[in-house]
Amino acid sequence: MIQVEKETGKNFEHSMDSFVHKVDTVRERAANLQQRADELSSPQVDIKSAALEELHSALEELHVAEEELRAQNEELAIARAVAEAERQRYQELFEFAPDGYLVTDDVGIIKEANRAVASLFKISQQKIIGKPLANFVPIEERRCFRAKLNQLHQLDLTQEWELQLCNREGATFDAAVTISTIHDWEGKVIGWRWLVRDITVRKQTEAQIRNIQLQNLQLQEAARLKSHFLAIMSHELRSPMNAIIGFSQLLLRYPHTSLAPKQENMVQRILNSGRHLLTLIDEILDFSKLEAGRLELKLQELNLAEVVTATVEEMLSLAEQKNLTMEVKLDLHNPVIFNDKTRLRQVLVNLLSNAIKFTEDGGVQIEVREVAENKIAIAVKDTGIGIAESDLGHIFEEFRQGNQTLTREHGGTGLGLAITNRLVNVMQGKITVESNLDQGTTFSVEIPRQVVPQKFRSFDA
Numbered sequence: 098m099i100q101v102e103k104e105t106g107k108n109f110e111h112s113m114d115s116f117v118h119k120v121d122t123v124r125e126r127a128a129n130l131q132q133r134a135d136e137l138s139s140p141q142v143d144i145k146s147a148a149l150e151e152l153h154s155a156l157e158e159l160h161v162a163e164e165e166l167r168a169q170n171e172e173l174a175i176a177r178a179v180a181e182a183e184r185q186r187y188q189e190l191f192e193f194a195p196d197g198y199l200v201t202d203d204v205g206i207i208k209e210a211n212r213a214v215a216s217l218f219k220i221s222q223q224k225i226i227g228k229p230l231a232n233f234v235p236i237e238e239r240r241c242f243r244a245k246l247n248q249l250h251q252l253d254l255t256q257e258w259e260l261q262l263c264n265r266e267g268a269t270f271d272a273a274v275t276i277s278t279i280h281d282w283e284g285k286v287i288g289w290r291w292l293v294r295d296i297t298v299r300k301q302t303e304a305q306i307r308n309i310q311l312q313n314l315q316l317q318e319a320a321r322l323k324s325h326f327l328a329i330m331s332h333e334l335r336s337p338m339n340a341i342i343g344f345s346q347l348l349l350r351y352p353h354t355s356l357a358p359k360q361e362n363m364v365q366r367i368l369n370s371g372r373h374l375l376t377l378i379d380e381i382l383d384f385s386k387l388e389a390g391r392l393e394l395k396l397q398e399l400n401l402a403e404v405v406t407a408t409v410e411e412m413l414s415l416a417e418q419k420n421l422t423m424e425v426k427l428d429l430h431n432p433v434i435f436n437d438k439t440r441l442r443q444v445l446v447n448l449l450s451n452a453i454k455f456t457e458d459g460g461v462q463i464e465v466r467e468v469a470e471n472k473i474a475i476a477v478k479d480t481g482i483g484i485a486e487s488d489l490g491h492i493f494e495e496f497r498q499g500n501q502t503l504t505r506e507h508g509g510t511g512l513g514l515a516i517t518n519r520l521v522n523v524m525q526g527k528i529t530v531e532s533n534l535d536q537g538t539t540f541s542v543e544i545p546r547q548v549v550p551q552k553f554r555s556f557d558a
């Protein structure tokens with residue numbers, strides 16, 4: 098096509114030159130004739146002279162036409178230069194495009210190919226021309242490829258089509274092709290333009306994502322089964338534990354049982370261990386429910402001041418055993434809040450019992466106040482052993498205990514704070530901790546005055 102354009106241009110220039118040459122020759126001959134007529138003097142000469150005059154003016158007209166032709170020729174040359182520059186630009190775009198471009202005829206023979214496609218097929222640009230595109234399709238896929246080619250005659254444009262291609266060395270890769278049809282001036286299909294992209298990396302990433310999703314599902318299922326198992330086990334363990342605790346209490350209280358002091362001590366130990374074990378079972382049960390997102394709050398209107406005072410009173414004897422002071426500071430204009438009484442009490446008990454457990458001198462203080470709009474802040478402060486900075490970041494993780502030797506001395510599972518943290522989260526609040534070693538610790542809980550029931554909450558709430 099480009100070649101044809103060049104040829105036409107050359108021919109045009111050639112005919113233009115010969116036209117100009119001919120006009121010049123005729124003009125020269127006319128001038129000669131004019132000169133010879135001037136030298137003669139007869140009536141015939143007048144006729145000749147008139148004819149020559151006529152010829153002259155015809156020549157002038159020809160001259161004007163020649164000028165016009167020249168001007169048109171110049172315009173054409175400029176237009177040709179512009180078209181050539183455009184063609185060059187598109188050729189470069191085609192050539193250096195990062196994606197592979199091919200042009201095939203209507204039976205799939207490659208007519209043009211850019212660098213990207215040649216390097217994709219590991220073949221030189223010259224050698225790829227004239228080869229059937231099917232050569233770069235793995236043998237087992239060729240039948241399907243040909244069927245698709247046949248379909249292309251009916252379809253004008255296809256959507257992205259994913260298929261396996263192979264390079265000249267036989268290595269296959271996943272490719273995505275987009276095809277557009279080339280028609281001749283009568284609308285007949287004469288070939289296709291192919292955009293070919295290597296999507297091996299994309300495919301691998303998709304496979305990895307699918308794998309991760311599968312693993313994720315398996316993990317979720319495993320976590321669900323674990324929680325279910327824990328919930329059932331904890332439930333099953335509670336019944337015998339209740340029997341152990343109940344009968345130990347009976348043995349100690351029964352007026353006719355005359356237990357020897359040693360035996361009484363043993364039963365008391367059974368009772369203490371039984372209670373401890375029951376607490377652990379409850380913690381595990383709570384944690385498994387929280388982890389599975391199955392813990393639902395039983396929301397109700399309650400008086401926060403009353404809940405705090407009652408909880409502190411329950412804990413008072415524990416503090417007294419260690420000669421610790423217990424102080425309550427309530428700064429509430431309106432003590433009515435909307436929350437789960439049992440779970441809120443559980444949060445307070447966990448924080449207060451830890452404060453007492455890890456304090457040897459001084460005391461524990463609980464401060465409750467209203468902050469911002471509709472927010473309540475509860476701070477539990479102690480003057481105890483404090484928490485090392487390195488432990489502070491992990492303190493709310495399950496089974497984490499600071500200073501393991503102390504833990505053994507104080508017992509506990511390392512689940513208390515993890516449960517507290519999750520409970521506060523379920524209450525749409527947050528918990529933070531500040532501590533200095535040997536000086537004390539402050540746990541601060543911030544909860545909304547009104548906890549919104551789960552079913553009314555949006556996902557991002």
Ligand code: ADP
Binds near residue numbers: 498504
């Ligand atoms: P545990 O059942 O072991 O008490 P928790 O989750 O309640 O588990 O606490 C985890 C760890 O955090 C404790 O073992 C302790 O090291 C530390 N900790 C919690 N509260 C306090 C506190 N008030 N003072 C010092 N250390 C604390």
